[in-house]
Amino acid sequence: MEANKKRSDCPLSCSLDVFGDKWSLLIIRDLMFFQKSTYNDFLKSAEGIATNILASRLKGLEENGIIEKSVHPDSKAKILYRLTPKGIDLLPIIMEVYIWSDKYYEMPAELKATIKEAKNDKDKFVKLVTKELKSKMTEKKGNS
Amino acid sequence: MEANKKRSDCPLSCSLDVFGDKWSLLIIRDLMFFQKSTYNDFLKSAEGIATNILASRLKGLEENGIIEKSVHPDSKAKILYRLTPKGIDLLPIIMEVYIWSDKYYEMPAELKATIKEAKNDKDKFVKLVTKELKSKMTEKKGNS
DNA sequence: TATATTTGCTTGCAAATTGCAAGTGCAAAT
DNA sequence: ATTTGCACTTGCAATTTGCAAGCAAATATA
Known part of the structure; x- marks a missing residue:
């Protein structure tokens, strides 16, 4: 859980350091196409991500500027995750x-x-x- | 190291079951752009893949029809890996x-x-x- | 022809990551 | 006041990764 030392200067390799795993792109998919935006939304997805893995992926994606947290309009207890422009790209x-x-x-x-x-x-x-x-x-x- | 039970019917999820890791796409990159085609070629790439991981990824990619083995024109000791049409795609x-x-x-x-x-x-x-x-x-x- | 080297792996083991279940703290609903 | 919902964290076992060493077959070298 620390800063990512990149494996090489290859852009593909660096990109895989950001989203090259079995879960990250699925979270992004949920944000892009299925109007999911909260922690529990992602947890409920068909693939069945484990809660600790979800937390770790959300943290990684946020650190890499792919998603960001914001306050949920409905409630202070909820956190609304959304894609940044970099994530949309x-x-x-x-x-x-x-x-x-x-x-x-x-x-x-x-x-x-x-x-x-x-x-x-x-x-x-x-x-x-x-x-x-x-x-x-x-x-x-x-x-x- | 057995048959892959897919996590869901989502095409993205199924695709990630095939190449959603830190190494597979790098092997494919080497085949596509850098004229690498043997086991040792892949081993020598800048990212430094471990030999057992390389063997396991090559096996997986072959099982999924992304690459195939063929005899190397230079020597019977060598194996030439290459992309299938599915891999080229x-x-x-x-x-x-x-x-x-x-x-x-x-x-x-x-x-x-x-x-x-x-x-x-x-x-x-x-x-x-x-x-x-x-x-x-x-x-x-x-x-x- | 004997020996060394190359090639494509496999094996063993420690370290890291994952997956599962249970728990925690705060907010909101009842 | 108590329960429920939400976003996590924690502990632990199982799986995967990474590193080093080994190994058999084919080829190169002496």
């Missing part, structure tokens, strides 16, 4: 993973239309979703 | 990681031109590199 990567996956594995029915849309015009899809995410970002401000 | 993902990285971190000078080329016309870049990789694929055939 991971969208093209995640989109390409979905597209790759669509080519080689089976796709849940509910996702087919979205993937098709993304494949059809990647740039358009990225711009649209980015815009939505950025607008959500500025809805309410407040750092914890 | 990971290029857009890796490219987007590089592009993201370029935006938020520092880029080694030798990579700047390539990234610029990729950013300038992603489709063109993917098609060009894919073509190169596929042509290299069919140079010599031979399963081990």
